[in-house]
Amino acid sequence: MYSACWQRTLKRAGRLPAGYNVCGRDIHMVAFARCFSFRLTLWLLGLAFTTAAAAQSFTVTHAKVSLIAEKNSLQAGQITWVGVLFDLEKGWHIYWVNSGDxxxxPKIQWQLPPGFQAKEIRWPTPVRLGAGTVIDYGYEGLVLLPVPIQVPADYKAGKPVMLSADIRYLICREVCIPAKTQASLAIPPTSAGSQAEDSELFRSTFENSPKAWPTGWKAQVSDNGGFFLLSLDTGASEPKATFFPLEEEQIDNSAAxxxxxxxxxxxxxxxxxxxLLKPISALKGVVVFGAGRAFEVTAPVSGKK
Amino acid sequence: MRRAATCWMMVAVAVLCAASLGRAARVGERAPDFSVTDTNGKLEKLSDYAGKFVVLEWSNRGCPYTQKHYNSGNMQRLQRAWTQRGVIWLTVISSAPRKQGYVTASEENSWLKQINGAPTAVLLDPAGTLGHLYDAKTTPQMFVINPQGTLVYDGAIDDKPTTDQADIGRARNYLSQALEEAMAGKPVSTPASRPYGCSVKYPGTWF
Structure with a gap:
């Protein structure tokens, strides 16, 4: 699917800056030509025609996507955090694990050295997107989707480790574009250079991710027919809260x-x-209190079903 | 202390219960009637089709999820197969003017010819009235109304929520399943599912 030239470029550069040039052509144009259908190409060119002069570079996918690591070294038998970093153009968004209406x-397909194992994405706290009767859950701006990767117990430092991923994602503003990109990351044999900037991105992402429901807090749901009443006993009065459902089609996303x-x-x-036509035994999701404090919650349902 | 907390919680519940919201079309209930002009200028009324199965298909030809089913020919095949069995198939376009998928009647008719589409009619709903009446969220989204006028299916076209045409062959088609079962007099085994696709481009919304 990708040219040798594209692959070499990817291997050389873990991250691709916008407007990066290869073989005299904009790198995004190269990827774009191979990734998108003819129809979409025509449509996008039509759209771009008015804004882009002939040779001017533009980011066709409206996002820069790269792989980054929390630390630049690996330890046998340990978890290492690697993440897909989306730098989204203003106005464009991608989606949470439950995309809403x-x-x-996004889906990540990893190509890892033998023995390495990627686990599930730890999804940061989403925001509500959209208006009216269609509400989605997702992210805007700079978004890191961290993934824990298990380093094999018999791993020995010595050679650089190459981690690669195919990333498929839907990116939307008023319109939606399905995109596919390949990204790679080489972790050096010995820790070299500073990772401070990337480590900071992981730190802030973890800080903005839902925490486990604290012991001692209570959560329960009563089913009153048309509505779920989610009672959260946190020990303190909370004037503001938003619930993000993990399961699709349990609640009406657009209802206030x-x-x-x-x-x-x-x-x-x-x-x-x-x-939702059948009774459910629990509501699962993320509750965000004022000031962005987010918690994972599973609340059993009682009452009329 | 515990009792006081429980009491307060009940007060909170009572406050919330005081307000209630209206509800759009729901499976198992009577499908709301409508009259909307189609691309041939004919007024299409649901009540005119009493005694027949009616499919409502929300569509937006600029949406990659809609394109998955039209570029592969899947939607046209379904339209042909079910209309040949007496089903009334109404495609609905709720895109507002200047939004993705908005078309005029003549544009839609020439497009239908080009793609070999075979719905009974295409309803133009640029104000989103019919869309809101059925609370259509995505394109595509499918509804099935039985000959008695009851909504028997609301949801996705199939169980593969992707833009990949290769998934069509592997998918369980909820629409065909609902129609097969309902026509055989059986209860629909999956009467509702999460519709997948692009948001319906209603007026006033920004995406």
Whole structure:
């Protein structure tokens, strides 16, 4: 699918800056020509025609995508954090694990050396996107999707380790574009150079990711027919909260979530999804209180079903 | 202390229960009637098709999920197969003017010829009225109404929520399954699913 020239470039550069030139052509143009259907090409060229002069470079996919590592060394038998970094053009977004009413979550297919094992993405806290009756969950701006990678127990430092991934994602503004990109990252045999900038991105991403539900807090749901009433007993009155459902089609994503605080917590009223026809045993998701404090919650459902 | 907390919680619940919202079309309930002009200028009313199965298909030809099913010919095949069995197939376009997928009647008719489309009719809903009546969220999204006028399916076209045409062959087609089962007098085994695709480009929304 990719030219040898493209592959060499990818291997040389872990990250591709916008407008990077290869073989006299913009790198994104090269990738673009191979990744997109003819129809989409025509459409995009039409769109670009008015904004881009003949030889001017532009980022066709509206995102710079690269692989970064939290640390530039590996330890046998340990977890190392590697992440897909999306630098999204203003106005464009990608999606959370549950994309909400429309859209699709990014998918990563890893090519790792023998013995290395990639686990699930640790999804940062999403935001609500959209307006009216269609609400999605996703990310804008600079987004890191961290993935824990298990280093084999018999790993011996000595050679650089090459981690590669095929990343498929849907990127949307008013319109949506399915994109596919390949990214690679070489971890050097010995720790060399500074990783401070990338480590900081991991640190801030983890800080903005949902934490485990604290012991001692309570969460329960009562089913009153058309609505779920999610009661969260956190020991303190919380005036603001937003619930992000992990499962699709449990709640109506676009319905307003009203919050009633009480001295030891709050109740969030969630309209049921039109597509939810069977009773559910639990509501699973992420609850975000004021100031962005986010927690993973699983609340058993009781009452009328 | 515990009792006081429980009491407060009940107060909070009572406050929230006081307000309630209206509900759009829902599986198992009567499908709301509508009258919308099609691309041939004919007024299409749901009640005119009482006694027949009716499929509503939300569409936006600029959307890559819609394109998956049209560029592969899958949607046209389904339209042909089911209309030949007496089903009324109404494609609905709820894209607002200047938004992706918005078309005029003549544009849509020449497009239909070009792609060999075979719906019974294409309904133009640029104000989004019919879209909101059925609470259509995505393109594609499919609804099935039985001859008694009850909504028996609301959701995705199939169980592979991707833009990849290669997935069509591996997918379980929820629409065909619902129609087969309902026509055989059986309950629909998957009466609702999460529709997948692009958001419907309603007026006023920005994506």
């Amino acid at each position: 429309s859209g699709e979550r 979530q009203s919050v009633a605080p009480y001295p030891r917590g709050m109740v969030i009223k969630l309209k049921k999804s039109d597509q």
